[in-house]
Amino acid sequence: MKKIPLAIPHMSGKEMAYIENAFAENWIAPVGPNVDIFEEKVRDYTGVGFATATSSGTAAIHLALRMLGVTQGDTVFCPSFTFAASANPIHYQGAEAVFIDSELDTWNMSPIALERALLDAKQQSNLPKAIIVVHIYGQPAKMKEILALALAYQIPVIEDAAESLGSTYHGIQTGVLGDIGIYSFNGNKIITTSGGGMLVSSNQTWTKEAKFLSEQAKETAPYYHHEKIGYNYRLSNVSAGIGCGQMEVLQDRIDQKRLIFERYVEGFAKYAETFSNFPRITYQKESEGTFSNRWLSTIQVSGVHPLQLKEALDASGIEGRLLWKPLHLQPVFQKNRFFAETVCSKISNAQRLFESGFCLPSATQMTPSEQHYVIQTLAKFLIQVGESR
Numbered sequence: 001m002k003k004i005p006l007a008i009p010h011m012s013g014k015e016m017a018y019i020e021n022a023f024a025e026n027w028i029a030p031v032g033p034n035v036d037i038f039e040e041k042v043r044d045y046t047g048v049g050f051a052t053a054t055s056s057g058t059a060a061i062h063l064a065l066r067m068l069g070v071t072q073g074d075t076v077f078c079p080s081f082t083f084a085a086s087a088n089p090i091h092y093q094g095a096e097a098v099f100i101d102s103e104l105d106t107w108n109m110s111p112i113a114l115e116r117a118l119l120d121a122k123q124q125s126n127l128p129k130a131i132i133v134v135h136i137y138g139q140p141a142k143m144k145e146i147l148a149l150a151l152a153y154q155i156p157v158i159e160d161a162a163e164s165l166g167s168t169y170h171g172i173q174t175g176v177l178g179d180i181g182i183y184s185f186n187g188n189k190i191i192t193t194s195g196g197g198m199l200v201s202s203n204q205t206w207t208k209e210a211k212f213l214s215e216q217a218k219e220t221a222p223y224y225h226h227e228k229i230g231y232n233y234r235l236s237n238v239s240a241g242i243g244c245g246q247m248e249v250l251q252d253r254i255d256q257k258r259l260i261f262e263r264y265v266e267g268f269a270k271y272a273e274t275f276s277n278f279p280r281i282t283y284q285k286e287s288e289g290t291f292s293n294r295w296l297s298t299i300q301v302s303g304v305h306p307l308q309l310k311e312a313l314d315a316s317g318i319e320g321r322l323l324w325k326p327l328h329l330q331p332v333f334q335k336n337r338f339f340a341e342t343v344c345s346k347i348s349n350a351q352r353l354f355e356s357g358f359c360l361p362s363a364t365q366m367t368p369s370e371q372h373y374v375i376q377t378l379a380k381f382l383i384q385v386g387e388s389r
């Protein structure tokens, strides 16, 4: 039987014209017209002033940290409940990530935990050089509260919008609310360039400098001349061509992702109505004034460990995944500090999410009958669990 994947690239056919152009003109390089068009399309869509395409979202975060002058001995605040790529570039710079807990409704950086961490840092005279905010699974974070704290302490904000292109906060696109934003176009994202990213900002000095560093920091001279350490972080013109075609279907992909989420909610609600022992399922909240692209449909099931859900789905050829394992619990970040939302609680909110939540198949190619099969398979398992209690 065909395996039902979690999230895979979904080409529209519109990508080919851009790629053929790149081949026809022999623009097989990390510069070229597709890169310019792709940056323009993202700028137009998000309303941001300036953009620099990069080889990955991780590269864009690294460049953002360079723009803010993050260096050896600095600290940067980052949510614990995210993918390691949000925090790794902090350590590329020789700085230290300080992890902040999540709040339980949006699953994003808790303004309460952030305030506690900022107060502590102020007392230690060691305020962070930057705050990285992530809009996890596409759900915008509580930006009003976070930006107010950042302003009060005069700390710049990097928005890791890797998963949230197209999500909005009070009508504004995620990625353009902070000082610098980044997007990812990795293969599993809402749109892809096979691998790629973008750094966006209203500050052109930063996007220009990021572009310069992403092209090996080559100074203008009649020979190779370098005054700064650079990177090979530029997006290829062929990959950018894929991105141009994908931008034309971004709105469709968002509609499809949201429909997939709604089908899960409706599907499980029907089982809950019929079976009194059906375990309670809850969803990541789309908080007031926010619009999520629902990149991945996620659930929390009371009393059932997510590994049990994974096993049940694996056995039926369905790919599901546990939520992000908090970074403060990862061996690699063992020594990093962590600020919980509730100090007296035994486990943090981030850990609670990891131990109770699950990502369901959310590929936009999934047919309604395939999704029905996913819902039915999971429901059957949950009915058994309910009956055994």
Ligand SMILES: Cc1ncc(COP(=O)(O)O)c(C=O)c1O
Pocket: 056, 057, 058, 059, 082, 083, 085, 086, 134, 160, 162, 163, 183, 184, 185, 186, 195, 196, 197
């Ligand atoms: C939250 C988050 N941040 C950063 C990244 C890094 O993006 P990339 O894979 O394009 O380097 C990803 C995805 O991979 C992500 O999910």
